[in-house]
Every structure is written in structure tokens, then in C-alpha cells.
Amino acid sequence: MRQFVRDNQVGMALIISALLFAVNIAINPASLNANTFGSIIALTLLLSFASAGQTLIMITGGIDLSVGAVMSMAAIFTANTMAGQEGQMPLVIAQVVPMALIVGLVNGVGVVKLKLPAMVITMCVSNVVTRLQYVYTQGLPTGTTSKFFTMTLQHRFFGFIPGMTLYGIVIFGIVLYILNRSRYGQQLFLTGNNRNAAYLAGVRSDMVEILAYVLGSLLAGIAGIIGAGYMNFVICQSLDSYTMMSIVAVVVGGTLLIGGKGSYLGTAVGSLLIIVLSNCLAVLNSSDAVRSVIMGGVLILLLAVYNKEKPIRQ
Amino acid sequence: MLEMHGITKRFDAVVALNNASFEVAPGEIRALLGSNGSGKSTLVKVLSGLVNPNAGEIKIDGKSVQIGNAQESRRLGIAVAYQDLSLIQSMSVMDNLVLGLEPKGPLGIVDRKQVEARAREVLGRLKIDCRPEDLVRSLPPSVQSMLEVAKAISLKPRLLLLDEVTASLHHNEVDILFDTLRELKEEGMAIVIVTHRMEEIYKLCDGCTILKSGETVARGKMSEMDLNEIVYHMTGKRPDAAAQGVCQLANIEKEEQVLEVRNLVLLPKVKDISLNAFRGEIIGIGGLEGQGQSEFIRALLGVHKPSSGEIYYNGINARFKSPAQAVKKEIGFVSGDRNKEAVFPIRSVAENLYAGKTTKGNIFGYLGPKQINSFAGRAVEEFNIKAGSLKHPANSLSGGNQQKLVVGRWIALAPKLLLLDDPTKGVDINSRREIHKILKKCTEDGMTVIISSSDNAELLEISDRIYIFYEGKVSAMLAEENRTEEKLVAAMMGLISCDTGGELDG
Numbered sequence: 001m002r003q004f005v006r007d008n009q010v011g012m013a014l015i016i017s018a019l020l021f022a023v024n025i026a027i028n029p030a031s032l033n034a035n036t037f038g039s040i041i042a043l044t045l046l047l048s049f050a051s052a053g054q055t056l057i058m059i060t061g062g063i064d065l066s067v068g069a070v071m072s073m074a075a076i077f078t079a080n081t082m083a084g085q086e087g088q089m090p091l092v093i094a095q096v097v098p099m100a101l102i103v104g105l106v107n108g109v110g111v112v113k114l115k116l117p118a119m120v121i122t123m124c125v126s127n128v129v130t131r132l133q134y135v136y137t138q139g140l141p142t143g144t145t146s147k148f149f150t151m152t153l154q155h156r157f158f159g160f161i162p163g164m165t166l167y168g169i170v171i172f173g174i175v176l177y178i179l180n181r182s183r184y185g186q187q188l189f190l191t192g193n194n195r196n197a198a199y200l201a202g203v204r205s206d207m208v209e210i211l212a213y214v215l216g217s218l219l220a221g222i223a224g225i226i227g228a229g230y231m232n233f234v235i236c237q238s239l240d241s242y243t244m245m246s247i248v249a250v251v252v253g254g255t256l257l258i259g260g261k262g263s264y265l266g267t268a269v270g271s272l273l274i275i276v277l278s279n280c281l282a283v284l285n286s287s288d289a290v291r292s293v294i295m296g297g298v299l300i301l302l303l304a305v306y307n308k309e310k311p312i313r314q
Numbered sequence: 315m316l317e318m319h320g321i322t323k324r325f326d327a328v329v330a331l332n333n334a335s336f337e338v339a340p341g342e343i344r345a346l347l348g349s350n351g352s353g354k355s356t357l358v359k360v361l362s363g364l365v366n367p368n369a370g371e372i373k374i375d376g377k378s379v380q381i382g383n384a385q386e387s388r389r390l391g392i393a394v395a396y397q398d399l400s401l402i403q404s405m406s407v408m409d410n411l412v413l414g415l416e417p418k419g420p421l422g423i424v425d426r427k428q429v430e431a432r433a434r435e436v437l438g439r440l441k442i443d444c445r446p447e448d449l450v451r452s453l454p455p456s457v458q459s460m461l462e463v464a465k466a467i468s469l470k471p472r473l474l475l476l477d478e479v480t481a482s483l484h485h486n487e488v489d490i491l492f493d494t495l496r497e498l499k500e501e502g503m504a505i506v507i508v509t510h511r512m513e514e515i516y517k518l519c520d521g522c523t524i525l526k527s528g529e530t531v532a533r534g535k536m537s538e539m540d541l542n543e544i545v546y547h548m549t550g551k552r553p554d555a556a557a558q559g560v561c562q563l564a565n566i567e568k569e570e571q572v573l574e575v576r577n578l579v580l581l582p583k584v585k586d587i588s589l590n591a592f593r594g595e596i597i598g599i600g601g602l603e604g605q606g607q608s609e610f611i612r613a614l615l616g617v618h619k620p621s622s623g624e625i626y627y628n629g630i631n632a633r634f635k636s637p638a639q640a641v642k643k644e645i646g647f648v649s650g651d652r653n654k655e656a657v658f659p660i661r662s663v664a665e666n667l668y669a670g671k672t673t674k675g676n677i678f679g680y681l682g683p684k685q686i687n688s689f690a691g692r693a694v695e696e697f698n699i700k701a702g703s704l705k706h707p708a709n710s711l712s713g714g715n716q717q718k719l720v721v722g723r724w725i726a727l728a729p730k731l732l733l734l735d736d737p738t739k740g741v742d743i744n745s746r747r748e749i750h751k752i753l754k755k756c757t758e759d760g761m762t763v764i765i766s767s768s769d770n771a772e773l774l775e776i777s778d779r780i781y782i783f784y785e786g787k788v789s790a791m792l793a794e795e796n797r798t799e800e801k802l803v804a805a806m807m808g809l810i811s812c813d814t815g816g817e818l819d820g
Contacts, residue, residue: 183681186665186672193658200617200655201723202641202673260660 009254010266017273024280031283034160040275042153042162046230047271048264049168049223050239051246051253052175053216055267058250059179059192060209061259062111062118066126067220068243070103072236073129074224076141079234083143096221103129104217108210126243133236141236145229153230167226171219175264178215188212193260244292248299249274257303315340315504316361316473321370323356323528328740330356331367332528338473343495343505345515345536348525349548349806350603350768354508357525358477362394363387391472395463395479397604401450408433408446411465436468441490455482455582463491467498474498476507480514481604481785482582492518510602512541512807524548545807549770553804570594571629572731572762575614578623583609585786587623591731591764594757598777599766601806605783607766611735614764615647616640627731641673646724650736652713656720659709663701663719664690666708670723689726697722697752714745721749725756732756734765738772750776770802784808 025032050067057064074096081095082088103125110121133141155163179185190198191205199205227239253270255262277298281291316338323331331353338344348354359365360372363384372379374390381387387394394400401410408429417428433446442460444453450461459482466474480488495505495518509515515522516536524532524547532539532547545553570593578587583606591597599607613620616634625632627643634640637647649655658666664683667690672681690704699718701711708716717737724732732753738746753763753776767773773780779793782805790805790812792798804810 178678181680181682182678183672183675184677186668186681186686187677189661189665190658190669190672193661194654196654197649197656197658198669200615200637200647200649201669202638203669204636204638204673256660260658 009252010263010269013252013254013266013269013273017269017276020273020276020280024276024283027280028283034156036279038156038160038162040272040279041160042164042230043275044268044272045162045164045168046223046227047242047245047249047275048268049171049226050220050242051249051267051271052171052223052264053219054246054250055175055253055255055262055264056179056188056212056219057118057216058247058255058257059188059259059262060212061192061195061257062209062212063122063247063257064107064213064216064220065119065122065243066103066107066129066217067246068240069126069129069133069237070100070217070220071224071227071239071242073099073133074221075228075231075234075239076133076137076236078225078228079141079143079145080137081143082146082149084146086146086148088146089149092225096225097218100217100221101214104214105210107217108213111213112206112209130237130240137236139236141234143234145232149229150232153226154232164226164230171222172264172268175219179264184208184211189260241292244295244299245271245274248295248302251299251302315375317373317376318357318360319371319373321357321360321367321372323353323360323365323367327742329528331360331370334370334525334528335530336523338504338506340472340502340504341499342521343499343507343519345519345522346506346508346525347515347522347544347548351527352525352548353528354525355477356528358394358475358506358508361387361392361473361475388469392475393466393469393471393473394475394477395466397459397478397481399458399462401458401462401465403449403451405450406446407437407444407448407450407453407461410450410461411436411446411468413465415469432468436464440464440467440494456484456487459483460487460491467494471503473504473506476505476509478508478510478604480509480511488514510807512544512809515544516541526550541809545803545809549799549803549806551799551803553807553809554798554800572627573614573764574624574626576624576626578610578613578620578625580606580609580613580618580620583786584613584620587783587786587788589781589788589791591762593762594760595779596753596757596763596765596777598773598780599764599783600770600773600780600802601783601789603768606786607783608735610783611647611733611764611766614640614733615645638673641670644727644730646670646727646729646732648720648724648732648734648737650717650734650739652716652720657708657716660707662705663694663699663708663711664704666719667693667723667726670727674727693722693726697725698748712742712745713740714742717741718745718749721752725752725761728756728759728761730760731762731764734763736766736768739768746772770799770806774799774802782806784811788812 050071054064054067077095078092081092106125107122110116111118152163187203187208190203191208195205224239228234249270250267251257252273253263253266255266278291281294318336321331321334334353334357336357346354346357356365360367361381363381363386366382372381379390381390411433412429416424417432419425430446437444437446440460440463442457442464444457450458459479463476463479483491499505519536521535522533523530524544526548542552571590572593573591575587575589578584587610601607609618612618614625616636616639658669664686668686671689687704694701694704697718699722700715708719721737738749757763765777774797779791780797780802781788782790782802784805785808789808790801790810792801
């Protein structure tokens with residue numbers, strides 16, 4: 001039993017999710033409906049988009065605290081540029097992609113070339129991006145996303161499968177390819193597990209690591225666009241909470257904090273657990289603050305149980 | 315003053331010290347000698363409290379003592395100066411000199427005036443050319459070494475241990491140091507020096523103790539031991555110092571030259587190395603540990619940037635800026651330091667074997683588990699790697715099999731040039747033999763191998779030619795009938811040397 005708990009982190013996360021959901025229904029039987037299912041799926045997908053880049057970065061042994069800020073910024077760009085009109089998506093992408101590229105590059109270069117701790121540089125960048133939201137919008141973001149875009153996300157097939165699933169297929173396809181079916185993915189795992197050995201084996205580990213931060217920010221930017229479309233209202237810092245949630249999702253999903261091991265499907269299961277948990281807390285009418293406290297507690301508990309692999313001393 | 319008996323220390327399967335004994339009297343300067351892996355560094359670490367022995371007794375002034383940590387060692391009056399400095403680079407000279415023993419005024423505040431005065435006194439005694447307020451990192455290596463010694467002396471120890479501190483010193487600095495050591499000896503200090511320079515021992519020491527494979531094999535007065543005898547005790551062979559013509563290269567077809575290195579310099583360790591390698595050759599690099607072997611190999615790979623000299627690889631000037639560039643040009647590198655430099659412990663056996671090949675091709679190109687597993691499957695079979703499954707993590711394998719993973723990683727790619735840095739260190743005898751077999755077979759197919767090793771028997775067994783490094787230079791190149799252990803030992807101890815000018819080009 002203990003062995004099972006330790007070796008099947010992802011399986012455990014699934015079991016806990018199911019149990020939490022059962023508790024949820026026991027407390028409030030009325031919540032057993034297609035709508036609840038649909039919103040759990042949609043929110044899980046959104047969180048797993050937000051956590052995709054975090055997975056890549058944490059496999060290198062780093063961390064990205066700017067995910068939420070990049071998402072919020074991307075959401076503001078989206079609503080502002082679309083302003084309820086159709087056909088603005090290319091313009092949105094033309095704004096979000098360069099912003100994410102710059103953020104990712106600054107993060108990556110800061111960590112790899114300037115040797116700053118990932119936590120420090122990504123937090124600084126996060127603060128800058130957050131302040132820029134206020135500068136750009138004067139504190140009052142305007143606009144809404146296009147009706148069609150929002151519809152593609154919110155529509156429910158068969159009453160419970162959200163339209164966001166279509167986006168999910170594409171994003172999961174890309175991330176799974178990068179991580180598990182490309183040379184880059186292999187190089188990422190090797191660099192994360194033993195950077196020095198990877199370097200000496202001919203891996204351009206600096207480039208691999210910087211690229212992880214760039215891809216991470218790009219994915220956060222995409223998640224921000226989708227988040228804006230799904231929520232359909234935007235304020236400054238609206239998606240900031242995704243930083244912490246993405247870290248918890250990745251760790252719950254079995255990625256080692258010291259790097260070298262992790263999976264995107266694990267992250268998806270981790271996302272599910274978090275969404276079900278916060279759904280459960282919502283049913284209990286707990287405040288945002290209480291939810292944050294519980295999320296933090298869950299993270300500390302998981303880190304204590306898992307993440308036992310020893311790092312390599314360089 | 316100090317007596318050590320029956321000291322034994324095991325690191326897993328490796329026995330570093332086996333029932334070793336050592337003693338030194340007050341007012342005596344004693345040399346602690348030994349070849350590679352003889353256990354002299356471990357013995358020094360036992361005295362400095364960095365290593366706790368598994369068995370044995372240490373007596374100071376006839377009283378049995380325990381040295382559990384560095385503080386206890388210091389309290390017993392033992393001070394150590396290390397080759398790989400214990401100075402803090404970002405602190406000033408004076409702060410380093412008083413570190414941990416800062417003179418305090420009333421209220422426990424550090425008395426800066428006294429710190430500076432004390433530093434000036436110590437610097438003056440060893441005539442060290444720097445100011446007390448200089449930052450250590452701004453000083454040249456030789457001055458830093460002198461400071462390291464000064465720091466140990468300033469503790470006013472009863473027993474002073476100097477571990478290879480003269481390696482980076484200039485001649486005049488060595489003279490100053492020796493004069494000071496003689497004064498300290500007169501004052502009654504017991505001094506132990508570890509060095510590989512034989513002439514220094516005769517100049518300075520009263521007696522010596524020789525370790526071999528962790529055992530104390532000889533001890534005596536310098537006046538009663540000649541150099542031949544000392545080398546014999548260290549290596550088990552009498553040196554052949556009369557070796558002639560060992561720097562000349564035999565007549566080999568020159569057009570098949572794969573690597574030519576001319577006068578490579580990479581300070582502080584590599585001072586002037588010329589070497590060449592032909593297609594299908596196994597070139598051995600021998601010598602005592604730390605004579606520039608690993609720095610030289612890493613310079614070829616592009617890890618370090620040499621300050622001068624030329625490297626020609628397949629006739630083209632090849633100064634690689636990173637291992638990635640070297641690997642692209644079909645060079646492979648096997649490190650003996652598995653944990654830090656070669657194995658990916660939590661990645662699978664298959665991924666470890668594929669690690670070199672991972673870098674070949676478009677970075678976002680397709681690479682699936684099928685490709686990795688079929689490549690790895692073939693390698694596991696070919697190199698007889700004992701692994702439960704290709705999916706198991708590499709750290710589930712034995713040390714020898716892990717090393718085979720690393721060697722196999724490159725052999726399966728058939729590079730043109732394979733560099734190995736002490737690849738069989740701490741590897742069991744069977745795996746070692748198999749690695750030798752694999753290397754020999756590959757050279758038949760045209761691969762060129764450059765292998766550095768701390769084990770003379772290994773070098774003599776597998777290499778066609780052996781270059782012996784001594785203090786960053788080639789002291790001899792042994793080929794054909796010159797490839798004898800006696801000559802190797804002589805060159806290793808620096809008893810012979812050759813001028814590595816252009817003659818080595820053949």
C-alpha cells in the first residue's frame with residue numbers, strides 16, 4: 001500500500017480527485033448534473049494549458065512565477081483588441097506572441113546566462129508585467145472577447161463536453177509531441193536530470209533551458225487568450241492565481257521539483273485534482289482566502305511526501 | 315608527537331586506507347609519499363577531520379584522540395594547507411587569514427586594527443606580495459597558494475600538513491616557503507608535506523613515509539634512502555631513468571593523422587603539451603593525478619579555452635567552443651566521474667544509451683521510444699550490459715554497468731575520436747576488462763582512442779603509445795619496446811623529461 005502510494009503519484013491523484021468529487025456530491029447532491037461536469041472539464045483544461053509551460057520549466061529544475069502575469073496580460077490584450085468584434089484574432093496573436101517571447105527570453109537568459117535563481121528572476125518579471133497591465137489600461141481594462149470566440153469555448157457538445165476540448169486536442173498534441181516525441185524533449189529531460197553530463201554529451205543545455213522558458217511563456221500567453229475568451233470579462237491581474245495553481249498541478253502530477261522527471265498527462269491529472277478540490281471548497285462556501293490557504297497546505301503536504309529524489313551535486 | 319596505527323577507511327567497495335600507520339616527531343619535516351590512489355589524500359583528510367576512519371588509533375603525545383570534525387582537528391593543534399585552496403575567493407586577504415579566529419575587542423566586536431596587524435605580520439614572514447585588503451580572487455594562483463600556507467601557519471599549529479602546495483608556486487616562492495618551514499621546524503613544529511616533486515623531498519625533509527594501495531610500505535630517513543628505492547616502494551618498479559629516445563615518434567604513416575596538438579597551454583595546469591594520434595590508435599595518457607590530464611582532454615572537447623597552442627583535428631584547425639561542436643564533428647567523451655559528468659541517474663537505461671545520439675539531427679525532429687529502445691537494445695546486447703530492463707533507471711545498475719552505459723553510448727555512434735578521462739576508476743575488474751575489449755575492437759574499425767588513466771597497468775595493457783604528463787608537460791612518450799613500466803614510472807615521477815618542441819611531430 002505504501003509502495004503504491006509512493007510509486008503511483010498520478011494514480012493517487014486520480015483516486016483523490018474521484019473521492020473529492022464524491023464528497024462534493026454527498027454535500028450537495030444537486031451538483032450532480034451535466035453543467036458541473038462541463039465546467040470541471042473546461043476549468044481543468046484551462047489549468048492544464050496554463051501548466052504546460054510550467055511542466056517544461058520544472059523538468060529543467062526551474063520554476064516560472066510569471067505564468068499568471070503573462071496570462072493576465074494576454075487576457076487584457078485579447079479583450080481590448082477584440083472589443084467585441086469578430087476577425088481580430090490575428091491582431092491579438094501579433095500582440096501576445098511578442099510579449100510572451102520577450103518575457104520568456106528575459107526569464108531564460110536571467111536563469112541560464114546571469115545565473116539568477118529562477119524564483120527571483122521570474123518573480124521580478126512577473127511584477128513588471130503586472131505593473132505594465134496598469135500602465136497599459138490605466139487600471140481599467142476595457143472590451144470583451146468576440147462572441148464567436150467565446151462561443152467556441154463555452155459551447156457544450158452533448159450538453160457537457162465543452163468546446164474548449166477542441167483547443168485542448170491541439171495543445172495537448174503539441175505539448176506531448178515536444179515532450180515525448182521530439183529530440184528536444186529528450187534533451188530537456190537529460191538537461192534536467194544532470195546538466196553537466198548533458199553538456200558534455202553534446203547537448204546545448206543553455207539553449208535547451210532558455211527555450212523551455214520561451215515555450216513556457218508562449219503557452220502561458222495562449223492560455224491567457226483562451227482564459228479571456230472563456231471568462232469573458234477582464235480586469236487587471238484576473239488570472240494571477242494560475243501561477244500558484246500551475247505549480248501545484250505540475251507537482252501533484254509527478255514532476256520532480258529538482259527536475260529530470262515529469263509528464264504532461266500527470267500535470268493534466270494534477271489540474272483535475274485542483275479544480276475538483278476548489279469546486280468542493282466552493283460548495284462549502286469558503287472564501288478565496290481560505291481556498292488559498294488550503295491550496296498552500298496541499299502543496300506543502302505533497303512536497304513532503306514526494307520529491308524525495310536526491311539532486312546531483314555539480 | 316603524532317602516531318597513527320591500523321588506520322582503515324573504506325568507501326563502499328573501494329579500500330582507501332588499509333591498516334596504514336604514520337608517525338611524525340616534533341621538530342621533524344616528514345614527506346608523505348605515494349602514487350595514484352595510494353591513500354595519502356585520505357590520510358591527510360583523516361587528520362584534518364574531514365574523513366572518519368572505520369578502524370585504527372590516533373595518538374597525540376601518547377594520548378589516544380578522536381578527530382571527529384575539522385574543529386576538533388584544529389583544537390588538537392593540527393593545521394592543513396590544501397592544494398585545492400580552502401580560501402574564500404570573495405573575501406579579503408586579511409579576513410581569510412583570521413577566519414574563525416577573529417581577534418575581538420570588548421563587546422565582542424572584531425578588532426579591525428589587530429586583524430590588519432596580524433595579517434601584515436603573516437604576509438611579511440612568507441614575503442607574500444599582496445596587501446591585506448586585496449580580494450583573494452584578484453590574486454594570481456601562486457600567491458593564493460602561499461596565502462593558503464600562511465593561513466595554516468598563522469594558526470600556530472603543533473602539526474602542519476601541506477598537501478601538494480608547491481604545485482603552483484614559482485621557484486623563488488618555494489625557496490621562501492622552505493626557509494620558513496625550516497625555521498618552524500627549529501621552533502619545534504612537526505611538519506608533514508605531501509608532494510610529487512622528488513628533489514624537494516631531498517632538499518627539505520628529514521624522513522619519509524610511503525603509502526601504496528592504502529598500506530604503509532616503507533618509512534625511513536632521507537639520508538638512508540635513495541631515489542630508486544623510494545620510487546620502487548611507491549610503484550613496485552625501479553625507474554629506468556636512463557631511458558633514451560623516448561620522445562621520438564616511431565615511423566607511422568602520416569596521412570592518417572587524426573589529431574595533432576601543438577604546444578597547448580591552459581594555465582594553471584596545462585603548460586606545454588604536444589601530442590598526436592593516428593587513425594586506429596589507442597593513445598594512453600599517464601602520470602600522477604592532477605598533472606593536467608583532465609584539463610587537456612577537456613580542452614580538446616571544447617569545455618576549456620586554451621590560452622595558446624594549436625589543435626588540428628583531421629587536418630583542420632579545431633578549437634571547439636563547446637562540447638556540442640566537438641560532438642557534431644564526431645568526437646565522443648567518456649568521463650570517469652560517472653555521477654557528476656556522465657550518468658543520468660533517474661532516466662532510463664535506454665535514454666542513457668541514446669544520450670549522445672539525442673543531439674544528432676533537427677532539434678524538433680521526431681524521436682520516439684521505438685527508435686530509442688531499438689538503438690539501446692542493440693547496445694545492451696553488444697556490450698553485455700546487465701540491466702533488468704531498458705526502462706529501469708540508470709541508478710539501478712552497478713557501477714561497472716553504469717560505466718558500460720556511458721562507453722556504449724559513444725561506441726554505438728562510432729565516433730572518429732573517442733576521449734576517455736580515467737574511465738575505469740572504481741569499476742570492477744570484469745567490467746574493466748570488457749571496456750578494454752570494446753575499445754580494442756573499435757580501433758580495428760578505425761576509431762581513434764585517447765584514454766587518460768591513473769592506473770599504469772591499464773595504460774600498458776591497452777595503449778599503442780603512452781604520453782606521460784608531469785606538471786603540465788609531456789615528460790615522455792613511450793612506444794613499442796619503450797613501453798615498459800620502469801620507463802613509465804621514471805617519467806611519471808619527473809625523473810626524465812623531454813623537450814616537447816616540434817620533434818614529436820615525427
